[in-house]
Structure formats: structure tokens, C-alpha cells
Amino acid sequence: xxxxxxxxxxxxxxxxxxxxSCTGTSSDVGGYNYVSWYQQHPGKxxxxxxxxxxxxxxxxxxxxxxxxxxxxxxxxxxGLQAEDEADYxxxxxxxxxxxxxxxxxxxxxxx
Amino acid sequence: xxxxxESGPGLVKPSETLSLTCTVSGGSISSSSYYWGWIRQPPGKxxxxxxxxxYSGSTYYNPSLKxxxxxxxxxxxxxxxxxxxxxxxxDTAVYYCARHGMVRGVPRPNFDYWGQGTLVTVSS
Numbered sequence: 001x002x003x004x005x006x007x008x009x010x011x012x013x014x015x016x017x018x019x020x021s022c023t024g025t026s027s028d029v030g031g032y033n034y035v036s037w038y039q040q041h042p043g044k045x046x047x048x049x050x051x052x053x054x055x056x057x058x059x060x061x062x063x064x065x066x067x068x069x070x071x072x073x074x075x076x077x078x079g080l081q082a083e084d085e086a087d088y089x090x091x092x093x094x095x096x097x098x099x100x101x102x103x104x105x106x107x108x109x110x111x
Numbered sequence: 112x113x114x115x116x117e118s119g120p121g122l123v124k125p126s127e128t129l130s131l132t133c134t135v136s137g138g139s140i141s142s143s144s145y146y147w148g149w150i151r152q153p154p155g156k157x158x159x160x161x162x163x164x165x166y167s168g169s170t171y172y173n174p175s176l177k178x179x180x181x182x183x184x185x186x187x188x189x190x191x192x193x194x195x196x197x198x199x200x201x202d203t204a205v206y207y208c209a210r211h212g213m214v215r216g217v218p219r220p221n222f223d224y225w226g227q228g229t230l231v232t233v234s235s
Contacts (some may be wrong), residue, residue: 034220089158091160098173099218100218102160105158
């Protein structure tokens with residue numbers, strides 16, 4: 001069982017927006033502003049899409065945005081495109097004993 | 112452009128030790144701003160952080176794996192390595208190496224450069 005809880009799957013049509021949640025506890029997501037999100041296409045390495053809750057690395061489209069409320073972080077993808085179909089993982093700093101914890105992953109299907 | 116490349120045996124026998132090396136090119140592993148980590152992904156499953164190392168040799172491990180994991184660094188070769196002992200079939204996974212930053216001196220979960228991954232199968 002993963003430390004962070006994500007929905008197993010979400011879906012949306014091209015042009016729509018989808019939001020993927022990542023629920024933890026006050027010891028990880030809720031306790032620090034160090035949540036990141038990764039996109040992973042089949043057979044490929046994960047790609048950093050969001051870090052520090054809401055910051056985008058250079059080259060990541062502004063269609064991808066991150067936020068946090070309490071113990072739940074969220075990734076929102078607006079203007080869905082076919083190439084956004086992938087698995088998405090959240091990751092959070094979890095203190096000086098556990099350090100980094102990942103979510104179980106969410107499969108995004110673009111209908 | 113920074114590149115990371117994993118290398119090592121693709122098949123390990125149960126109870127033996129898995130050994131992998133990550134070679135960093137296009138940048139120095141001795142940068143004061145980054146940690147170097149290992150993450151694994153069992154077939155069809157999610158990501159799991161294994162542990163990370165700073166160029167000075169400071170290490171941080173996943174508590175669930177800590178008793179079996181050793182991560183080391185060789186700055187002269189711009190490499191860092193993973194050893195996982197007493198492996199079982201549950202350790203079969205794609206193993207990735209990645210770079211990430213730090214917060215207050217400890218690893219920060221912004222894995223921005225990744226290797227392509229290497230599949231390690233545990234089987235007799």
C-alpha cells in the first residue's frame with residue numbers, strides 16, 4: 001500500500017480539464033510544501049511536471065498546474081491533449097525519517 | 112545536458128545481492144545543490160524511493176529497505192551505486208537513478224533528471 005493515495009484512473013475528453021488528487025497526512029503532504037508530480041508514458045522514465053506543490057520546470061506547458069489544500073495535493077491538466085494520456089505520480093517529502101513517499105499512481109485516459 | 116545511465120546485471124538469484132551503478136555525464140556529481148537517488152518500479156506497479164546520496168557520502172534510505180540497502184558514491188568516476196542484499200522475487204523491478212535537490216540539507220522530492228531505467232529480475 002502506497003503512502004499517498006491517488007485515484008486509480010481518471011479520464012477526460014480533448015480540451016477538457018481533469019484534476020488528480022493525492023491524499024496524505026499531516027506528516028507528509030500536509031506538513032510540507034514539497035510535493036512533486038510526475039508523468040510517465042509506457043516504457044519511459046518518469047518526467048517531472050510540478051515541484052514544490054505548484055512550480056513548473058522549464059519546458060512544462062502551463063496547462064499543468066499544482067495546488068494543495070490541507071493533506072491533499074492536486075494536479076490539474078487543462079486543455080487536455082492526446083499526448084497527456086499517461087500515468088501520473090505524486091511524491092511528497094515526509095520528514096527526516098521517511099524522507100520521500102510516492103503515491104500509487106493514476107492512469108489518465110484521454111477519451 | 113545532464114544524462115544518467117544505469118548499468119548492472121539484469122538477472123540476480125534469490126538471496127544474492129543486487130548491484131547497480133549510475134554514471135552521470137554532462138555535469139558533476141559533486142555539485143553542492145543535489146542529491147542522487149535510486150527509485151524502483153515493479154512491473155505494472157508504482158514508484159518506490161529506495162534511497163539517496165550526497166557527493167560527500169551522506170545517505171538517506173527508505174526505512175522499509177534500510178536494512179538491506181547500501182548506496183555509495185565515486186566522485187572520481189562521476190558514479191553512484193546501489194547494493195540491495197538478500198533479494199527475493201519482490202525485488203524484481205525497473206531500477207531508476209535520478210537527481211534531486213535538497214531542503215534544509217536533506218533530500219527534496221524534485222527528481223528532475225532520470226536514467227532510462229534497467230530491469231532487474233530476481234530468479235533462480
